Amino acid sequence: MMLLRSSSASPFARKIRIAADVLGLSDRIEVTPADTSDPAEPLRTQNPLGKIPTLVLADGAAIYDSAVILEYLDFLAGGGRLIPSGEARFDVLTRAALADGVMDAAILTIYEQRWRDAATHSARWLDHQSGKIARALAAFEAAAPDPAAIDVAAIGLACALGYLDLRFGGKWRADHPKLVVWLDAFAAKAPAFEATRHREG
Amino acid sequence: MMLLRSSSASPFARKIRIAADVLGLSDRIEVTPADTSDPAEPLRTQNPLGKIPTLVLADGAAIYDSAVILEYLDFLAGGGRLIPSGEARFDVLTRAALADGVMDAAILTIYEQRWRDAATHSARWLDHQSGKIARALAAFEAAAPDPAAIDVAAIGLACALGYLDLRFGGKWRADHPKLVVWLDAFAAKAPAFEATRHREG
Structure with a gap:
């Protein structure tokens, strides 16, 4: 299971949640809220910038920012579905x-x-x-x-x-x-x- | 010839200039300064966000932000040189x-x-x-x-x-x-x- 560190109002996190649904990956991602203003939030270790969305993989590695996460989800879904290849x-x-x-x-x-x-x-x-x-x-x-x-x-x-x-x-x-x-x-x-x-x- | 709308102090534009050199593409790119505070700057038409760097192709199409430009230059150079493929x-x-x-x-x-x-x-x-x-x-x-x-x-x-x-x-x-x-x-x-x-x- 992957964790999506997120907040309900974040438009950048919303992109990821929509993409996951479009690609059929939602059941592999647990959306977990992160308080970006809390210094003790594990988010600041997962992503030193303290920004959401951050995607945490099963092995603990983190992927961000939102553009990189979108490309990763597209890759997991076989590629070329949300981002075309070539020119x-x-x-x-x-x-x-x-x-x-x-x-x-x-x-x-x-x-x-x-x-x-x-x-x-x-x-x-x-x-x-x-x-x-x-x-x-x-x-x-x-x-x-x-x-x-x-x-x-x-x-x-x-x-x-x-x-x-x-x-x-x-x-x-x-x-x-x-x-x-x-x-x-x-x-x-x-x-x-x-x-x-x-x-x- | 491509135009790189840039400023001398911008670290994001510097990434592009270094990448172009590493990839052997510098002679295909003319670096042209842009004053991001000038409302009459063509930059604001080339990139409505008014941000540098913006790469303007020979046909007038523009590419931004800096991460996208880097990937485009890597693509022009054959791919896989600045960004690996796969996981x-x-x-x-x-x-x-x-x-x-x-x-x-x-x-x-x-x-x-x-x-x-x-x-x-x-x-x-x-x-x-x-x-x-x-x-x-x-x-x-x-x-x-x-x-x-x-x-x-x-x-x-x-x-x-x-x-x-x-x-x-x-x-x-x-x-x-x-x-x-x-x-x-x-x-x-x-x-x-x-x-x-x-x-x-």
């Missing part, structure tokens, strides 16, 4: 990195509230992050993904949009009608998307 | 992600000075980042890389240590004697490490 690989991985960048910027925005008093917030920093999100979403809207493909780029985009729904009230929806349609199509094809939705409390 | 791949990619995490934490520490007034710095945030760096360096020191291997993990670690030299006065050296020896060995085997050292002014 096509790099377009998919780049769009996956773009989706990851949306999540990174969104999380840094949330961290501003979590780590700092309101009086010390930096409007310039927050604008910088929201600019990244806006440009990335505009790029995805202009070239909406193939609704037939469930690959690492699609899984990443779905989790990025899901995180914007969770933490920013889904404001992205008003200006990105193609992505709204695309996300519905993705959710219909990958039931794990709905099953992994974070619910507070 | 061994995931240990190397995980150690590369650990080195990337050191750079991320170090850059966020520098950004604290660059984006915020001193009165609004968060000691808790800075401690959180320095904890990631300390734990990651301890892990690398406890299992110093094979000095014979030049792979994406070694290139990443060298650039992470080089960035700590550049921005934090090389304080890591006192407590990590094995990494000091390892970095010297790496630099001797990969002359691009020294050739890509950032110099102010």
Whole structure:
């Protein structure tokens, strides 16, 4: 059994849980919560960065970050299912990195509230992050993904949009009608998307 | 000709320049500086996240982030030279992600000075980042890389240590004697490490 060190709200961990379901690997992975703010968490030994998701194998070896875990799960499932081989690989991985960048910027925005008093917030920093999100979403809207493909780029985009729904009230929806349609199509094809939705409390 | 959107001080861009040299691809890549703070920079169209490094291919398609670019260069060079195939791949990619995490934490520490007034710095945030760096360096020191291997993990670690030299006065050296020896060995085997050292002014 592999352990997925995770948190219910993490969009990066959600990618792994959806991928595991799509690949039929969920019964080989036990999802175990990790409190990233707890210095005594074994997570900090498993992954010195203290970041989730981290995948711990049966022999204790750890695999991270989320992009590496996704590739490992694809490898376990025979390869080529979530990431194509050959030249096509790099377009998919780049769009996956773009989706990851949306999540990174969104999380840094949330961290501003979590780590700092309101009086010390930096409007310039927050604008910088929201600019990244806006440009990335505009790029995805202009070239909406193939609704037939469930690959690492699609899984990443779905989790990025899901995180914007969770933490920013889904404001992205008003200006990105193609992505709204695309996300519905993705959710219909990958039931794990709905099953992994974070619910507070 | 490919364009590498870059900056002289970026440790993530330095990884690409070293990899290109190791793989014999440098003459196919033109390194072009990008000012990530300039809203009019074409970089923000090439990569909506506005991040360096971004590799722009002859047809205008862009590849990022740095991990994806490294894999693309390895692919162009025939594959398997900087990233092994099969199960061994995931240990190397995980150690590369650990080195990337050191750079991320170090850059966020520098950004604290660059984006915020001193009165609004968060000691808790800075401690959180320095904890990631300390734990990651301890892990690398406890299992110093094979000095014979030049792979994406070694290139990443060298650039992470080089960035700590550049921005934090090389304080890591006192407590990590094995990494000091390892970095010297790496630099001797990969002359691009020294050739890509950032110099102010």
